[in-house]
Amino acid sequence: MTSRTLLRSPARRDAESDGARRWLALVVVLTGVFMPILDFFIVNVAIPSIETDLHATSGQTELIVGGYAVPYAALLIIGGRLGDRLGRRRAFALGMAGFTAASLLCGIAPTANALVLARAAQGAAAALLFPQVLTLIQHMFGERERPRAMTFYGLALGLAAAFGQLLGGGLISADLAGLGWRWCFLINIFVGVIALAAVRPLVPFAAPIGSRLDVTGGALSFTGFVLLILPLTEGRVQGWPAWSYASLVAAALVLGAFGRHQHRTARKGGDPLVPPSLFADRAFRAGLLTVFAFYTGMSSFFFVLALQLQAVQGLSPVQSGLQVTPLALGFFATSLLARPLLARFGDRSLIAGAVLLLAAYAGEYALVPDRLALSVLLTVNGLGQGMVMAPLIGRVLAGVASHHAGAASGVLATCQQLAGALGIAIIGIVYFDSADHGFQAGLIYLSITVLATISGLVLIGRSRLEA
Known part of the structure; x- marks a missing residue:
């Protein structure tokens, strides 16, 4: 014993x-x-x-x-x-x-x-x-x-x-x-x-x-988001026909009606689909913008990288996947280190990860034809992504009340998916309209999304301090 x-x-x-x-x-x-x-x-x-x-x-x-x-x-x-x-x-x-x-x-x-x-x-x-x-x-x-x-x-x-x-x-x-x-x-x-x-x-x-x-709110949100996402996913491929522009205008009107319905429901003491009080937290609002900026670039990068490796460099899907493996390994390493880094350095660790992403994009811009150099730079890319992605969602949800958890999770997940759809639509335009320099043009766009992410991280930190 x-x-x-x-x-x-x-x-x-x-x-x-x-x-x-x-x-x-x-x-x-x-x-x-x-x-x-x-x-x-x-x-x-x-x-x-x-x-x-x-x-x-x-x-x-x-x-x-x-x-x-x-x-x-x-x-x-x-x-x-x-x-x-x-x-x-x-x-x-x-x-x-x-x-x-x-x-x-x-x-x-x-x-x-x-x-x-x-x-x-x-x-x-x-x-x-x-x-x-x-x-x-x-x-x-x-x-x-x-x-x-x-x-x-x-x-x-x-x-x-x-x-x-x-x-x-x-x-x-x-x-x-x-x-x-x-x-x-x-x-x-x-x-x-x-x-x-x-x-x-x-x-x-x-x-x-x-x-x-909130059935009415659900119907309005579903209709509005379908009208918004459908042209973003299908519009570029079909050459941006008239219906795609009409759909975007209709989306703005329907989502505006959804927002007014949510405020009206809350004022009457009802239970809106998205409680307006959820957005009273300035840090949560800043966090949504930061998540939107980051995931606009994140989804776009994998899309344009696949095009570059398979359509331009002629790699098979397996070869292309192996080329991206260093990115996954780098991501895995810093994801595991993200929590102690955040505990020691605070939001500066996320900003450092975003700076690594910028450095990787700059190197890829200059050395894209070199597969060995690309492997090294994709490792740096993965290191940066892991430092930002792993702790970012937790930072955004840190101040959300438990009774708003379901609504906040739905809003945050929607923000991620909308960002991905918009990012792919934008980078598709940039890539296919840039002739032989599509990947490099895409990297410029991706760098802008990283700069927006850094600005958002700074705003989150200031909002937490002022709360």
């Missing part, structure tokens, strides 16, 4: 067991980040094989990509609030079940139109699944442990984006059982079933808040 283990009190052993269970639960919960983001990137690698196998037209292939992105981004705020109403664990499980089932439908789709519909269902399920992750982290971890949990959140987010291309290329090349591109979707079934089996025994119950869902 002299063992330290045996001398520990039952209360302490229970506390340690509960702590270990929370971290196991985090692994389960983070599948709700990894899978939706992975599917956003992995499908780009599969498109050529899908076109050949399903005889898809160019319009259908656009919808295979956009059909996922549009409902995903448009329904995120509603998904966040449904988590409050249903209970976060239940909403997470429903989202995971829906995403897994939709992935199966994608994997067995007999025609291009069937795949488009399955992708839309997948995007809608992702909109319920994704925002629950942040609220569950807020619920499971106290103030001391939460920054570490948010580090793993950022790590899952970044690695899904960085490894999507490599994983997709590997699955297609392996061609297991002759299924080829279908494995890009079928692999989700294995992960989803395991995650669903672990939800109830590991993820703690979170009681529903019981608030009524």
Whole structure:
């Protein structure tokens, strides 16, 4: 009975067991980040094989990509609030079940139109699944442990984006059982079933808040975001037809009506979809702008890098993925160090990461044809991304009240997806309108997004000091 283990009190052993269970639960919960983001990137690698196998037209292939992105981004705020109403664990499980089932439908789709519909269902399920992750982290971890949990959140987010291309290329090349591109979707079934089996025994119950869902606000927000995101994802490819401009104007009108409805509902004592009081925190407002600036560049970079490596340098999807691997390794390293760096240096560590990104973009601008130099610079790029991405979301949510967690998570996730859609639309214009210097022109745009991110980080710090 002299063992330290045996001398520990039952209360302490229970506390340690509960702590270990929370971290196991985090692994389960983070599948709700990894899978939706992975599917956003992995499908780009599969498109050529899908076109050949399903005889898809160019319009259908656009919808295979956009059909996922549009409902995903448009329904995120509603998904966040449904988590409050249903209970976060239940909403997470429903989202995971829906995403897994939709992935199966994608994997067995007999025609291009069937795949488009399955992708839309997948995007809608992702909109319920994704925002629950942040609220569950807020619920499971106290103030001391939460920054570490948010580090793993950022790590899952970044690695899904960085490894999507490599994983997709590997699955297609392996061609297991002759299924080829279908494995890009079928692999989700294995992960989803395991995650669903672990939800109830590991993820703690979170009681529903019981608030009524703002149906009118939900309809306005969904309509407004569809009108906004659809031309951003499809407009450039179709040459910016008249409908795309009309859609953007209509989006401004509908989202304006949504904002007025939210204020009116709050004044009458109702429960708006997005409480206006959420934006009373100046640091949260600054944080949203910072997240928007950062993710406008983040998604754009992976898009334009894939074009450069495959369309210009002629690399296969697997070779392209291997070229990006140093970025993922750099990201992994600094993501794990982000929390102690933030604890010691504060927001200066995030600013330092953004400066590394600027340096990487400058080097890539000068040395883009050199694959060895590009590998080194992509490592620097990953180091910078990891220093910013991993702690940024935690910094933005730091001052949000717990009763606003669902709404804040939905708004933040929507901000990320809108930023990605807008960033890809902008960099697509820059890239394709710059003839033989598209990548370099894109890097100039990306540098501007980093400068905007640095400005936002400074503003967040000032807002926290003045609070």
